[in-house]
Amino acid sequence: MTMESTTVHNGWYLLAFRSELTREITPLAVGHRRLIAVREDDRIRVFDADCPHRGAHLGYGGKRQGDCVVCPFHGKRINLGDTTRPWSVAEHTVLAWGEALFVRLTGDPGGDRGFEQAVTAWETTYPLVEAVTLPVAVASEYVVENAFDPDHFKAVHGVPGTRGMATRTGDGGELVIEGEFLMQTSPWQDARRLEEVRWEAVRTRTVRWDYKPRFLARAFSPSVVVTEFGPPDEVHVIVTGSVPTAEGGCVARVAIGVRGDQRSALPVLIAGSEKALGEDKVVWEHLNPRAAVEYDARDAPVRAFRAFCADFGGLTDAAGEAGAAR
Template sequence: MTVHHGWYLLAFHSELTDEITPLAVGPRRLIAVREGDRIRVLDASCPHRGAHLGYGARREGDCLVCPFHGKRIGLGDPSKHWSVAEHRVLEWGDALFVRLSDDPDGNCGGDRDGDRDGDLEGDRGFEQAVKGWEGDYPLVAAVSLPVAVPSEYVVENAFDPDHFKAVHGVPGTRGMTARDGEHGELVIEGEFLMQTSPWQDARTLEEIRWEAVRTGRVRWDFKPRFHAQAFSPNVVVTEFGPEAERQVIVTGSVPTEDGGCIARVAIGVRENQRAALPALLGGSEKALAEDKVVWEHLDHAVTPRYDARDEPVLAFRRFCADFTGGERA
């Protein structure tokens, strides 16, 4: 199991109920520390003897008091004798993202205000992109689900056009080609081919189905745009739908020590589309459950025999290989 550098959708705010919450990315032990409305993420192992600061430590000023020997541990302050590294975080609606690296200051080679050019293990334009989304599309937690599959498979789904039809019943797709983005992110874009918007009321949908039966012709009148950007092997943001109905779907995965992962999905819609949000949240839960059945019954001993339709998947796998330097367990 590899813990890649880069961004993770680490948790939803509903999962961070205490002042100090233990978290993990694979074998990498972390803590989330609440400071009013702000959340900080730091390494969890006490530098004295390795005690987990997420279990029994208490806050005292600008330090945590270790539950094992009572040492005062600084929070991201290397000037102190004992200190744990801090990691860059980003909060967007209900979602907390963390950016991991081997940098001793936990900043992935970038300063607190932005990234240096060429930081391929770091941001990939994520923070700048979020600034463009968060005002109009506040994220709402949709689903958090443990899955017995390596974490990369979760984000890979966005780059696997054929699975949309086979697994989720999407009638068809068009385009769906992958390319490099401006900041080193990986982009795939195309169209879904559908008879009508899935958010139409049930009566309208039934009328369209019966029209197709009567005429023997299926009209693809609804062709929503699909535009997904992977900013790391573990975070992808998808813009879906025509401009008037556009939604933003954030999919993330966090590896677990048993070789599986926690898959999370969050949804953002504009204020005038809030009425559609319950259906979108339910649809996300249904889709992830459908994926889980396939993922958990994969035979990883089979040598893949890719064809031309798999080129976006191969592009994603090459993208993952760029995120070097993570821990391996």
């Protein structure tokens, strides 16, 4: 079982899906950082969860009363978001994109890395739907690192090949990797068509890379990456996020966005995401995080991602414990 980091970094997290927020006040966490999500009709707000009086968790028994939560321990009215008040909890920036809820934990104005502007460009054309939620016994950063590890696509997922896969810094300070997948046909074809293509390659002893989808992934934090995948007329948006747990593992989530005229592809995309994350889980949970690492030239994108992560400092949790950056 591979579990090491419990760091809560500044920046964005894919905190939850709407289906997980069924109560007026829902307890949540990012590592040791305890949070509550508060529903106000269709709006969702996120706050620190620790009562400033004696540290009770406001998400377990707390009752909403106007702009306050009544603490379940001593009945004090704790203001939501107005930190100028004597008893209050801080509010965090939230972005709702389709069925996914993102939260930004940071006091650093630069911690956005262009995410809010990017979501504005995506959300209408590619509304997100919930695809996968999977607890994984691995440090959170490994989940997003996958997008910056081209060789794993072939070894773990059977992708025939990739081309390009160069990294750069985006306009908002996000980390970008771009290239092509080399495939015989679209993986979203029905099973019979995929089998026909395979047998044609066997029969002719010739492999043709007729499907070369563009792969463009943008990491906005160590825990959120948005990937545009496919040729111009078949682009899908895949959002992968990870939230560290207090025990040292994480919860991985995948959300998918497609254009309205391509919604029929969603079942196959969701099934593919479940399969891929399951394949990754087997590898992740048998890594040795203390093993000596020897990178080679092909690991340049992974090294770029790790350098990107190092720019995100750790945050102090509500109990005052400071997290350290990796």
